[in-house]
Amino acid sequence: MAQVLEFKLPDLGEGLTEAEIVRWLVEVGDVVAIDQPVVEVETAKAMVEVPCPYGGVVTARFGEEGSELPVGAPLLTVAVGATDVSSASPEPSADEEPSAGSGSGSGNVLVGYGTGAPAARRRRIRPTGVGAAAPVAAAPAPVAAVDPAPVRPAPVAVAVGEVNGRQGPVAVVSPLVRRLARQHEIDLRQLTGSGPDGLILRADVDSAIRRAGETGSVTEAEARTASEPVVAETSTVQVGAAAPATAERIPLRGVRGAVADKLSRSRSEIPDATCWVDADATELMAARAAMNAASGPSGGPKVSVLALLARICTAALARYPELNSTVDTAAREIVRLPGVHLGFAAQTERGLVVPVVRDAHTRNAESIGAEIARLTELARTGKLSPAQLTGGTFTLNNYGVFGVDGSTPIINHPEAAMLGVGRIMPKPWVHQGELAVRQVVQLSLTFDHRVCDGGTAGGFLRYVADCVEQPAVLLRTL
CATH class of the missing domain: 3.30.559.10 (Chloramphenicol acetyltransferase-like domain)
Structure with a gap:
């Protein structure tokens, strides 16, 4: 029986207390090695790849790309001992990503920008159910079932299966594109990227913003404004005059x-x-x-x-x-x-x-x-x-x-x-x-x-x- 360990967002140093998830580097079902980077986060100072101190199978991820997490919040859970990757396949096949070994922990202090270990290669294991990993297709050793008890029942974002008709995580790399989408309340999961491998570019978000303006969609902020009491204006509003534009609010973060x-x-x-x-x-x-x-x-x-x-x-x-x-x-x-x-x-x-x-x-x-x-x-x-x-x-x-x-x-x-x-x-x-x-x-x-x-x-x-x-x-x- 595998042991499920929870990896929390580490102290990134320099007094930083939170970070924004830019891009997940692993998915649920992936095999990760000790000190392998698993997520790219953006702090107030830099973009940082965070390495995981455990080796095993990723069973859950916490936090959507673009969301902010405080230091100490759960990032992901890893089933340690769920598979012995080093013995599962002596040599990787041509169509398989070379995998990395597993272990219980690196012992390294995860402060700053990581431990400096070389980036490990990984192999995907498709989960067959909640908290369980399927056997690897070409591996002689079966993968043990993962005990779901220690896993939190509702991870924020698990990129498995279809999400609004799309498979896996949202294909966005640029923090500017995500920020622009958040400011205009554009759901990136509804967009089809025009970049390589479906990558969502700024042009795709700009097009979505224009379409939203043409259809006259009402944002949640506008709906809240409409439900608030109306304060009488002293100026005269002419018939047919355009409604005043809503001020844009940009978070200082x-x-x-x-x-x-x-x-x-x-x-x-x-x-x-x-x-x-x-x-x-x-x-x-x-x-x-x-x-x-x-x-x-x-x-x-x-x-x-x-x-x-x-x-x-x-x-x-x-x-x-x-x-x-x-x-x-x-x-x-x-x-x-x-x-x-x-x-x-x-x-x-x-x-x-x-x-x-x-x-x-x-x-x-x-x-x-x-x-x-x-x-x-x-x-x-x-x-x-x-x-x-x-x-x-x-x-x-x-x-x-x-x-x-x-x-x-x-x-x-x-x-x-x-x-x-x-x-x-x-x-x-x-x-x-x-x-x-x-x-x-x-x-x-x-x-x-x-x-x-x-x-x-x-x-x-x-x-x-x-x-x-x-x-x-x-x-x-x-």
Whole structure:
């Protein structure tokens, strides 16, 4: 007789208390191995694949894709000992996915983004009834029946059988598509995806929204509004005038909720001030072009402007360590940090995130650039771990990519400062006593006035501007 074990949503670290189910990686009846990822969840910081500490047969799943679960809530149940996969089939057949072994538990601590074990391969076992698994077709060893008693009687979502005429879970990968469907109360189970293997795309949801508007369907929110008492309006409504549009309500959760909380806390706790300066970046752009030309066609990755600015920041922080600090409000102490963990703002489909380049003060421009490129790619694909999004000591924000010249950045709490960089563009500039067209950039520094005064902040910003205008200044610190 198999033992049914319940696997709960683990502590994902960094103070996170809930997560949204993005995509199930296993179905009821699948054989899973110890530490095999079973579900992809989205937290306020990152997309995370959660590994299961048990090996056996999945008997139930809890939570629909798109729903939120608190830490400690049941994720799935696994029948341990229901089948011995390692002995069921010595070699996988051509039409069968290689399976993974079973066991009682990994013993690993499931905090953060998993245990780091390689992804296991799996084989599907079709259930023949509630809480029971059928024997594997080509396996010499029969599969034992699973005792249904420990299993919760009503799992939220079990992707077995037909769901509104469709087999299995809803074929949606993008969190944006699910969010758009929730906002417009579109039932994804009723849609037929136009993507590969029936994948539901944003275009499919947009079409469903248009169809709903044409048919004049009434949402539950509109029905509730219609049942509420009508408040008299003082304005006159003309005959035949269109009904006023209903305001759209977007929940502040996930990445957007985390950003809102952090920015609100920054504004309420940090007495910030901003100073800015225009700088002639012509020589910096020329130096970058010379660096990349010297590397040749196959000399490795190109050095980006952001990487050069990041290297300038680390040199400036070495001169002005006050800005690489934080404030312990409880102890009323300024804590100067020994190393520079440089965050950089990155805009993604999930919202604004700030990946962190660890130990940036020990890296040169090429190394910083390579790490920025790696973290940016992870951010775009939603694969950044919570550890890669926390622990920054100073943030660099290149808002010039949006085509704007200047801004007053909000400090990334609990840091003490943020450097903002506008677009670099040709402008008239007095160069060597004559008017010329030069590549000009605006730099702005927002700083915590508790850690330093304007003289220190101005000195930091002036040093950064000097390095931008005369990159040779950096040679003193290289």
